[in-house]
Amino acid sequence: MTLSHLCFNMEKDDEKMNKQLRKTVIAGNWKMNKTPSETTTFVSELKDKVSGADCEVVICVPFVDLQNAIAAAKGTNIKVGAENLHYEKSGAFTGEVSADMLKDLGVEYVVIGHSERRQYFNETNLSVNKKVIAALEAGLKPIVCVGELLEEREQGITEEVVSLQTKIALMGVSSSDMKNIIIAYEPVWAIGTGKTATAEQADEVCGIIRGVISKLYNNDVAESTTIQYGGSMNAKNASELLGKYHVDGGLIGGASLKSEDFSIIVSAAK
Numbered sequence: 001m002t003l004s005h006l007c008f009n010m011e012k013d014d015e016k017m018n019k020q021l022r023k024t025v026i027a028g029n030w031k032m033n034k035t036p037s038e039t040t041t042f043v044s045e046l047k048d049k050v051s052g053a054d055c056e057v058v059i060c061v062p063f064v065d066l067q068n069a070i071a072a073a074k075g076t077n078i079k080v081g082a083e084n085l086h087y088e089k090s091g092a093f094t095g096e097v098s099a100d101m102l103k104d105l106g107v108e109y110v111v112i113g114h115s116e117r118r119q120y121f122n123e124t125n126l127s128v129n130k131k132v133i134a135a136l137e138a139g140l141k142p143i144v145c146v147g148e149l150l151e152e153r154e155q156g157i158t159e160e161v162v163s164l165q166t167k168i169a170l171m172g173v174s175s176s177d178m179k180n181i182i183i184a185y186e187p188v189w190a191i192g193t194g195k196t197a198t199a200e201q202a203d204e205v206c207g208i209i210r211g212v213i214s215k216l217y218n219n220d221v222a223e224s225t226t227i228q229y230g231g232s233m234n235a236k237n238a239s240e241l242l243g244k245y246h247v248d249g250g251l252i253g254g255a256s257l258k259s260e261d262f263s264i265i266v267s268a269a270k
């Protein structure tokens with residue numbers, strides 16, 4: 001065996017070890033789907049299907065479904081997340097929900113800065129940052145979404161866009177808080193379109209995000225941060241995407257609404 005072979009194999013072994021150190025998280029993002037009673041039925045169907053999971057299993061559901069989701073998931077390995085929150089602690093913000101309210105209910109995760117919220121509800125990198133800080137202060141685990149538009153990919157600025165989103169989202173986040181943060185790379189052109197990023201594209205951009213975290217903090221923090229891919233992940237393509245070095249899980253929209261499909265994705269996370 002030549003020296004270069006030996007070095008290559010050593011690097012591969014290091015990669016394997018680093019990937020094993022990271023928590024794989026498969027999270028459903030229901031968006032505006034399912035009523036509270038449908039939530040109870042869904043969780044009772046899902047729980048046996050994922051009871052042997054090798055990864056963290058999370059369902060992020062509409063505010064009104066949280067209570068039923070938490071009750072139905074009690075005593076199982078299914079964790080519950082919200083899809084949004086307000087960054088203020090309390091006050092005159094009609095229709096909004098605070099991090100403390102979610103925490104008190106028993107919510108563990110919260111999706112922040114999803115592209116639909118950036119697109120339809122005017123969320124910006126700065127408001128995403130405020131929400132991340134509010135979530136961490138309340139003891140919630142943020143799933144922070146970043147990702148480029150199709151025009152940005154075509155213009156060759158994916159790296160700049162995703163790096164900027166990541167850097168701003170993490171302003172004021174300490175390295176010890178980073179263990180509670182998940183970044184979800186979701187190319188906007190792949191969300192709900194059936195157009196999945198190739199496993200190589202997903203791995204490349206998740207790797208870019210890991211590089212940004214390494215520069216902001218250090219290599220250890222970067223190597224232990226969970227970075228998910230999201231965008232038309234489904235029962236068929238999950239195992240190829242999840243097999244990539246930098247892809248530590250998935251944020252799944254459409255395919256998380258059927259317990260059978262979602263549980264196949266969970267089993268692909270080995």
Ligand code: PGA
Pocket residue numbers: 029186190191192193194230231232233251252253254255
């Ligand atoms: P999708 O949505 O899986 O339906 O593309 C992913 C997401 O928006 O998180």
